[in-house]
Amino acid sequence: xxxxxxxxxxxxxxxxxxxxxxxxxxxxxxxxxxxxxxxxxxxxxxxxxxxxxxxxxxxxxxxxxxxxxxxxxxxxxxxxxxxxxxxxxxxxxxxxxxxxxxxxxxxxxxxxxxxxxxxxxxxxxxxxxxxxxxxxxxxxxxxxxxxxxxxxxxxxxxxxxxxxxxxxxxxxxxxxxxxxxxxxxxxxxxxxxxxxxxxxxxxxxxxxxxxxxxxxxxxxxxxxxxxxxxxxxxxxxxxxxxxxxxxxxxxxxxxxxxxxxxxxxxxxxxxxxxxxxxxxxxxxxxxxxxxxxxxxxxxxxxxxxxxxxxxxxxxxxxxxxxxxxxxxxxxxxxxxxxxxxxxxxxxxxxxxxxxxxxxxxxxxxxxxxxxxxxxxxxxxxxxxxxxxxxxxxxxxxxxxxxxxxxxxxxxxxxxxxxxxxxxxxxxxxxxxxxxxxxxxxxxxxxxxxxxxxxxxxxxxxxxxxxxxxxxxxxxxxxxxxxxxxxx
Amino acid sequence: xxxxxxxxxxxxxxxxxxxxxxxxxxxxxxxxxxxxxxxxxxxxxxxxxxxxxxxxxxxxxxxxxxxxxxxxxxxxxxxxxxxxxxxxxxxxxxxxxxxxxxxxxxxxxxxxxxxxxxxxxxxxxxxxxxxxxxxxxxxxxxxxxxxxxxxxxxxxxxxxxxxxxxxxxxxxx
Numbered sequence: 001x002x003x004x005x006x007x008x009x010x011x012x013x014x015x016x017x018x019x020x021x022x023x024x025x026x027x028x029x030x031x032x033x034x035x036x037x038x039x040x041x042x043x044x045x046x047x048x049x050x051x052x053x054x055x056x057x058x059x060x061x062x063x064x065x066x067x068x069x070x071x072x073x074x075x076x077x078x079x080x081x082x083x084x085x086x087x088x089x090x091x092x093x094x095x096x097x098x099x100x101x102x103x104x105x106x107x108x109x110x111x112x113x114x115x116x117x118x119x120x121x122x123x124x125x126x127x128x129x130x131x132x133x134x135x136x137x138x139x140x141x142x143x144x145x146x147x148x149x150x151x152x153x154x155x156x157x158x159x160x161x162x163x164x165x166x167x168x169x170x171x172x173x174x175x176x177x178x179x180x181x182x183x184x185x186x187x188x189x190x191x192x193x194x195x196x197x198x199x200x201x202x203x204x205x206x207x208x209x210x211x212x213x214x215x216x217x218x219x220x221x222x223x224x225x226x227x228x229x230x231x232x233x234x235x236x237x238x239x240x241x242x243x244x245x246x247x248x249x250x251x252x253x254x255x256x257x258x259x260x261x262x263x264x265x266x267x268x269x270x271x272x273x274x275x276x277x278x279x280x281x282x283x284x285x286x287x288x289x290x291x292x293x294x295x296x297x298x299x300x301x302x303x304x305x306x307x308x309x310x311x312x313x314x315x316x317x318x319x320x321x322x323x324x325x326x327x328x329x330x331x332x333x334x335x336x337x338x339x340x341x342x343x344x345x346x347x348x349x350x351x352x353x354x355x356x357x358x359x360x361x362x363x364x365x366x367x368x369x370x371x372x373x374x375x376x377x378x379x380x381x382x383x384x385x386x387x388x389x390x391x392x393x394x395x396x397x398x399x400x401x402x403x404x405x406x407x408x409x410x411x412x413x414x415x416x417x418x419x420x421x422x423x424x425x426x427x428x429x430x431x432x433x434x435x436x437x438x439x440x441x442x443x444x445x446x447x448x449x450x451x452x453x454x455x456x457x458x459x460x461x462x463x464x465x466x467x468x469x470x471x472x473x474x475x476x477x478x479x480x481x482x483x484x485x486x487x
Numbered sequence: 488x489x490x491x492x493x494x495x496x497x498x499x500x501x502x503x504x505x506x507x508x509x510x511x512x513x514x515x516x517x518x519x520x521x522x523x524x525x526x527x528x529x530x531x532x533x534x535x536x537x538x539x540x541x542x543x544x545x546x547x548x549x550x551x552x553x554x555x556x557x558x559x560x561x562x563x564x565x566x567x568x569x570x571x572x573x574x575x576x577x578x579x580x581x582x583x584x585x586x587x588x589x590x591x592x593x594x595x596x597x598x599x600x601x602x603x604x605x606x607x608x609x610x611x612x613x614x615x616x617x618x619x620x621x622x623x624x625x626x627x628x629x630x631x632x633x634x635x636x637x638x639x640x641x642x643x644x645x646x647x648x649x650x651x652x653x654x655x656x657x658x659x660x
Contacts, residue, residue: 059635059651060605067605139603139633301631301659386606393605411599414608477659480604480632 019187019254020244029241029254032219039096046093046148052397053145063141067386067393069148070138075383078181078376085185085254086178089168089238094155098167105160111170118176118280122287125173126331129291133298133323138480165223168238175238180288181372182234183365184259184435189237189244189252190228196251197229205229205243205252219246222271228252230270233262235281260435263365264442275365282361286335289364289371293469294330296378300476338462339364345458350448352455362447363459366440370463373432374470377425384424387415425474433467561591561642565652572657574628579636579652581614581622590620593643598624600654603633631659 020026028034045068053065060066080087128147135143151174158167168175182188191197202209205228208221220242222228228243244252266276275281297303303326310322343359346352352359392409399409415421437460444455564582579598583591596614601607607630614622628634634654641647 059601059637060603061601061607061609063605070604071606136603138605304656382604382606389606411609415606478630478632479659480602480607480630481656 017256018192019256021253029244030250032245035090035241036096036099038091039093042091043093043096046152048397050145050148053141053148056141056397056400058141060139060141061389062393062396064393064397065141065144065148066138067389069144071382071386072390074379077178078372078379079383081178081181081185082372082376083186085187086182086234086237086239089175089178090240092175092238094152094172095165095168095238095240097152098155098159101156101160107159107161107163109162111162111164111166115170118170118278118284121171121173121176122280122284124171125176125284125287125291126327128173129295130323130327132295134319164225165238165240169224169236176284177288179235179237180284180368181375182237183262184369184372185234186256186259187254188234188257188262189239189241190231190255190257192251192253192255194229196249200249200251202248203227204246204248208242209246209248221246225271227270230268232265232267232269232272235262235269235275236271260369260439263368263439264446266362266446276358276362279357279361282364285364285368285371286339287331289367289374289466290330290335292371292374292378293466293473294327296374296470296473297326297330299378299478299480300473301479302476304479304481338465342458342462346448346455349458350444350451350454352448363440363443366436366443366459367463367466369435369439370432370466370470373428373430373435374473376428376432377470377474380428381418381421381425383415384421385415385418388413389415422474426471429467429470429474432470433463436463436467561585561640561648562588563638563640563650563652565636567652567654572628572634572654574631574657574660576625576627579612579614579624579626580617581624581638583620583622583640591642592616592619594622595641596622596624597639598626599637599639600626600628600634601637602630603635628654628657631657633657 018026020029028037031037049065049068052063056063056065060070077088131137131147137143137147154171155167158171159165204210204219204221206221206225208217209219210217222243223240224236224238226236226243228247231237239254263275266274268274272278272281307319307322307326310325311317314321314325316322339360340356342363343356346359346363347354347356354362391406391413392411395404395406395409398405440459440463441452441456444459445452448455562584564584566580566582568578568580581596583594585591593616598612598614600610600612610626610629612624612626614624617623626636634657636652636654638650638652639647640650
């Protein structure tokens with residue numbers, strides 16, 4: 001026998017690491033009340049934040065609402081997304097309140113068909129970024145508390161009227177942020193063995209586990225319409241563990257994977273369809289990426305020079321129209337221009353025959369790692385440089401209630417030195433840039449197998465431009481003004 | 488943009504209206520689209536519960552306003568130089584006078600300058616009396632943007648109170 005005719009034995013791929021197999025953790029996740037257990041602390045923290053925001057000191061650095069929301073929550077959120085997955089949605093306090101409220105209100109309506117996409121949530125995401133700048137939410141505990149209250153109210157109204165997890169899937173801006181960022185997380189909820197699903201006839205993971213006689217749902221299936229055997233990646237997955245609890249074969253795990261793999265391919269995805277055909281999802285990815293730059297831009301000195309210049313040009317003294325122009329530039333003009341040129345170059349150079357919009361949609365996902373890198377760099381900076389501020393602010397809050405359990409506030413506790421954090425920031429930006437290049441190359445290989453480099457270069461140039469812009473932003477002197485046009 | 492007095496007035500107005508609405512009895516309120524010769528159809532219980540919750544949340548929110556500052560027996564006239572303030576050392580001069588416009592002497596004033604964003608290091612200082620009723624402190628602003636200087640004032644009689652000075656738009660060098 002000719003040895004060359006023997007097929008080479010490929011080393012079997014090692015099974016992915018399953019968080020559910022970790023002693024204690026698996027048992028916790030399988031426990032029916034795991035989610036409420038994780039949600040309860042966040043609900044208590046939310047209540048404390050709202051209370052302190054409304055009744056505590058008006059100065060942001062002294063208040064739990066601003067410190068916890070804009071420093072610690074955002075920082076922990078992005079770091080957990082990077083290191084684990086969409087854990088915030090798992091422990092979402094809004095959903096705990098919703099669950100309690102659903103004992104009072106039985107939702108009757110289905111979410112309107114024209115709104116079954118991400119456009120509304122994209123608009124709300126932009127609106128939050130806009131109000132953040134316009135009302136200087138970071139400097140106002142009162143407004144911060146109001147925003148959280150508004151969030152709770154919105155959850156109650158939407159999920160009080162509409163069935164399933166309409167708020168999570170179609171409305172929640174934080175959720176959409178988490179969905180996009182979690183495409184780069186190292187863990188996903190996934191079936192362990194597809195064969196088991198092939199043999200399964202009950203489909204409890206989507207239908208919910210039902211009582212045999214009455215057919216009443218006793219354990220809920222996925223409320224976001226993600227059918228486990230056909231689910232790909234983390235998009236739209238809230239890590240709610242409903243599928244884990246519902247699966248009668250214990251075949252759903254929290255499995256490790258290479259971050260970003262779901263962006264490399266374009267299979268049909270349960271509850272989503274094809275990424276390449278979802279303009280709304282691409283729009284979300286674009287807002288996620290360019291919004292990261294915009295949000296950081298609002299905190300550096302050149303922003304104020306630009307804003308003052310715009311105010312003079314437009315002859316306005318109010319902040320809203322100026323911000324409107326800046327937002328239009330960052331979230332509409334710049335993406336259309338950059339992605340349009342790249343798409344046109346891909347067509348001309350790589351011989352791709354697709355029209356420009358589908359090309360833009362296809363490659364927009366390639367910029368997500370870069371955007372996530374920027375969010376990490378920005379939020380990570382505030383979190384790490386203000387890491388210990390939670391201690392004096394908590395001391396102050398307890399003392400103001402007449403329980404000085406932790407002693408006098410130690411206002412000298414701040415966080416890590418900025419020069420050390422800056423190195424970490426650069427690391428995040430580099431990681432994001434490398435991730436974007438890798439995703440774009442894979443997309444180019446898939447799209448133009450004969451000339452992948454020619455399809456790659458225009459998009460890599462866009463990523464490079466954005467990366468340089470991110471680096472430039474990171475090295476600008478910070479300037480945190482609540483009053484845009486007065487200074 | 489901060490909560491101005493108009494906003495507080497507006498919220499009180501809403502609160503008044505809600506209170507009046509509640510006094511008429513929310514159960515008696517009929518929410519229906521009235522058309523000619525059509526009977527009034529009350530909303531289902533779920534919607535009523537939802538509205539009650541919304542009203543309660545609105546009441547809770549609009550009821551939140553801080554009491555007025557009662558420590559204003561002393562007037563404080565702050566002055567910061569250079570103007571406009573820039574990153575680096577600044578001199579804060581405070582003129583303290585009582586309600587009869589008489590200079591307040593012998594007060595102890597501790598200063599704490601904070602950025603309007605959480606997570607930034609505060610700058611601490613102490614004011615010295617340079618002439619009767621006139622106090623001066625040296626602070627160093629480390630970053631451009633909006634700062635708030637918190638004054639902890641202890642009067643000779645032992646009376647303590649706090650005062651805030653907003654320093655907006657500290658400029659970069």
